[in-house]
Amino acid sequence: MASGWHRDIAVLIARIGIGIIFVAHGWQKLNDMTISGVQAFFTSVNAPFPEITAYVVTYIEIIGGGLLILGALTPLVGLLLFSVMTGAFVLVHVENGIFVENGGYELVLALGVGALMIAAIGAGRISIDNFIPGLRSPA
Template sequence: MPATVRDVAMLLARIGVGIVFFAHGWQKLVTNGVDGTAAFFDQVGVPLPTVAAWFATGVELLGGAALILGAAVPIAGVLLALHMLGAFIFVHAGNGLFVDKGGYELVLTLGAASLLLAAVGAGRFSVDHLLAGRRRAAEPVPAGRA
């Protein structure tokens, strides 16, 4: 696959997954409220529900924004994948696959996509790539290599 096609595909995947995470974080913060999210977490047996609600809200908002921008994608991807593992274990695992039954298809898909982005990085059309290029340009050239 040509590099440009690969980078555009990574950009679109990052933006799509990032929007979904950001929207869910926004929902936890604004629509349900962190207290409402914590109450739900308590009901389903999530340990430290208030701390978990703040973590879930923050990682979805900040991690989603990071994916959209392509900033710190390996870190954001790992945190989001771990978050989805928790959602799988505490909320969705016992409900089967399909989301209409409360199943894990969405958290499985989002977790797998997050893990893939963490592994392959943000791609050329990203803040990560821009910053890496600036770091390389600022590095001194070793003696004898000029």
């Protein structure tokens, strides 16, 4: 099992990179598309309860991405972000194949499994979780 500071730095870099992408996508939904635009899109892809889901997904991406960057509540946040990407995979991207240039699922797959991996292994010692009993990563 990998341990030590090299692991913590690698997890930190992964959390920051994945978190930035989630925050950017949530911010894009909030500001460029607007919530009403997200609701309309979610309606067009038959997302459940699009009036509510648009808000939930947008804020999970923004807040969850920020928490991922900070390494706070990563088991919960990672699962929530994985769930959002699973929805995007199933409802929007799977029928387009793998490549993102064709509207495919490669980005949502990478983000989803990355978030799931962080949920499973923990945020590392360079994180807020490291100061929360029960979430502390092993040395």
